[in-house]
Amino acid sequence: MKSNWFLLTLCVTAQLIYGQETAQVHQSGDAVKLELPSAINPLHLSDEEWKKKLDAETYYIMRERGTERSFTGKYWDNHENGIYICNACKLPLFKSETKFESGTGWPSFYDPLRKDVLSVAKDNSHGMTRNEVLCARCKGHLGHVFDDGPKPTGLRYCMNSAALEFIPNGKLKLK
Numbered sequence: 001m002k003s004n005w006f007l008l009t010l011c012v013t014a015q016l017i018y019g020q021e022t023a024q025v026h027q028s029g030d031a032v033k034l035e036l037p038s039a040i041n042p043l044h045l046s047d048e049e050w051k052k053k054l055d056a057e058t059y060y061i062m063r064e065r066g067t068e069r070s071f072t073g074k075y076w077d078n079h080e081n082g083i084y085i086c087n088a089c090k091l092p093l094f095k096s097e098t099k100f101e102s103g104t105g106w107p108s109f110y111d112p113l114r115k116d117v118l119s120v121a122k123d124n125s126h127g128m129t130r131n132e133v134l135c136a137r138c139k140g141h142l143g144h145v146f147d148d149g150p151k152p153t154g155l156r157y158c159m160n161s162a163a164l165e166f167i168p169n170g171k172l173k174l175k
């Protein structure tokens with residue numbers, strides 16, 4: 001029992017520390033505190049390294065700019081309070097307070113947790129011009145941003161569930 005608990009703690013800690021160069025992770029019991037780094041240091045891994053770290057679906061979405069089918073991901077209908085982090089490098093990206101019902105079948109937010117946790121790039125694929133949203137640290141593809149969102153920003157960050165990991169309140173606290 002004791003060794004099981006130790007292994008669980010080790011897994012959770014390793015998962016949250018993974019890829020974080022400057023974030024500090026503190027753990028006591030079930031709660032995990034994660035400090036958002038003051039500056040985002042880019043994380044570069046080769047395709048081979050990403051393939052080893054990510055499951056096939058996450059690799060397809062995040063490294064090959066894939067899109068999951070709407071209403072199939074695990075977070076479009078998630079109403080719990082907490083924080084959404086990058087599923088590849090674990091950088092905190094969105095708070096549940098900024099998630100809204102877009103009706104699209106993808107988890108949608110009107111504001112990131114902090115402006116510099118996201119990068120935006122022009123995407124001209126599929127005969128459209130869209131703004132692609134990437135994790136600022138690992139450059140993993142997250143989704144797209146549109147200008148038909150609700151107030152106060154008017155933006156709609158349309159994300160793939162597979163590019164996110166949800167940490168419920170109480171499990172992770174931003175310092």
Ligand SMILES: [Zn+2]
Nearest residue numbers: 086089135138
């Ligand atoms: Zn990332």
